[in-house]
Amino acid sequence: MFLAMIAAGTVAFAQNPIIRDQFSADPSALVVGDRVYVFPSHDIKAPAEYGRKDWFCMADYHVFSSDNLTDWTDHGMIVDQWTAPWVNEKGYSMWAPDCKEHNGKYYFFFPAGAKPQPSANGRRGMGGNRVGIAIADYPEGPYIPQEKPLDNVGGIDPCIFVDDDGQAYLVMPGITITKMNDDWLSVSTDPADRHRVEEVPTKGLVEGPYLFKHDGHYYMTFPWARNVEEVLAYCMADNIFGPYKFMGVFFEEHANKCWTNHHSIIEFKGQTYLFYHHNEYSPEFDKNRSVCADSIFFEPDGTIRMVKPTLRGIGVTKSNTEIQLDRYSKLSESGDSIDYLERSNYFAGWKTIFYEKGAWAQYNTVQFDKAPKSVKVKIVPPSAGKLEILQDNNVIATVDVPADRQVITATAKVSGAAKGIHNLKVRMVTDGKIQVDWLTFE
Numbered sequence: 001m002f003l004a005m006i007a008a009g010t011v012a013f014a015q016n017p018i019i020r021d022q023f024s025a026d027p028s029a030l031v032v033g034d035r036v037y038v039f040p041s042h043d044i045k046a047p048a049e050y051g052r053k054d055w056f057c058m059a060d061y062h063v064f065s066s067d068n069l070t071d072w073t074d075h076g077m078i079v080d081q082w083t084a085p086w087v088n089e090k091g092y093s094m095w096a097p098d099c100k101e102h103n104g105k106y107y108f109f110f111p112a113g114a115k116p117q118p119s120a121n122g123r124r125g126m127g128g129n130r131v132g133i134a135i136a137d138y139p140e141g142p143y144i145p146q147e148k149p150l151d152n153v154g155g156i157d158p159c160i161f162v163d164d165d166g167q168a169y170l171v172m173p174g175i176t177i178t179k180m181n182d183d184w185l186s187v188s189t190d191p192a193d194r195h196r197v198e199e200v201p202t203k204g205l206v207e208g209p210y211l212f213k214h215d216g217h218y219y220m221t222f223p224w225a226r227n228v229e230e231v232l233a234y235c236m237a238d239n240i241f242g243p244y245k246f247m248g249v250f251f252e253e254h255a256n257k258c259w260t261n262h263h264s265i266i267e268f269k270g271q272t273y274l275f276y277h278h279n280e281y282s283p284e285f286d287k288n289r290s291v292c293a294d295s296i297f298f299e300p301d302g303t304i305r306m307v308k309p310t311l312r313g314i315g316v317t318k319s320n321t322e323i324q325l326d327r328y329s330k331l332s333e334s335g336d337s338i339d340y341l342e343r344s345n346y347f348a349g350w351k352t353i354f355y356e357k358g359a360w361a362q363y364n365t366v367q368f369d370k371a372p373k374s375v376k377v378k379i380v381p382p383s384a385g386k387l388e389i390l391q392d393n394n395v396i397a398t399v400d401v402p403a404d405r406q407v408i409t410a411t412a413k414v415s416g417a418a419k420g421i422h423n424l425k426v427r428m429v430t431d432g433k434i435q436v437d438w439l440t441f442e
């Protein structure tokens, strides 16, 4: 744990995915003061001792945080299958967690396979999925796991919802809502304290429920395998125990057939955000996923507007950092495309390829603290041609890219650029081909 805390590091990830050095999925976001904490599950490549190479494989959890939605700190590992007392140390099934604050402490709820238990016939059977709790004084930990999992609860994907009166509920796929006892270490067993949401679709898997409240309405949101891949859908109610009304889908299937999605929704500094996942760093294997975030909006009648996932994400990008143009806001209809920098290491990221005169890529919300004097563009070979850089619609630089077999940094003088937050556009003004890794202003 101590080592994990030391290993914490901050990096600027204004775009999607927001976690770029490891796989991460099932993000549960929590606002604590002026910071957002994200508790994802942690996909890994299956080790030899885990029999299912084609399945989800997770052995621990990390927590990440940010106060500006751009610079994310990895606080390191908080709970793992080897030290949580009741967890099967060969289970690799630490699936979607949740974390909430209670009486000044942080309660981290996590599902995992329990240690195999002797059964009635004396054989050791599988322990099954249970829900454990680890408690910390600070959201970043250190977390101390409880000796035993929650009684009377089995399954995956726990969500804790705290109502305005402070009453907490455990929401589980099914979908059931059960009152938590005041200790937050047990759930009520009174049938009157439990409600099953019958209004969710009955055809197709429903999992990962996330309950939140907005403008007095309860929103029961959930991934739903409507056909094959999961969409995000929701029901609404005026009371916690319903009746709920099925409202439909607010996030369609991922275009590349990533089977799962799993999400959480928070309000932070006046804006509502959706955290979800996608297999952006693992295009051939959809069980290695990455956390993304986008803004979410409500219609005047309280319904959720359809979310269109973006690459640009939610963070403001500083002009003097490496601006990853490949996480664009808009792309011209022809003449450019995005590709991975390295096929053998997807974590190296992407490049923007311009191959037609007039093609452009736009990247919004760049913060210029000062009017810049020059721009540096990192170019990947083979490239040759000329690019114009525009701030909003004004050309502020022209970058000549010589034919070169090396990775180079092309520099150009900037004139007429303004301070403040602006949209950026990069436009190909010659024939040829130019591959841009990133650009930055000085």
Ligand code: FUB
Pocket (backbone or CB within 6 Å): 025, 026, 041, 056, 095, 096, 156, 157, 207, 208, 260, 261, 262
């Ligand atoms: O990450 C493993 C499982 O995949 C989660 O628990 C589900 O919600 C789905 O995202």
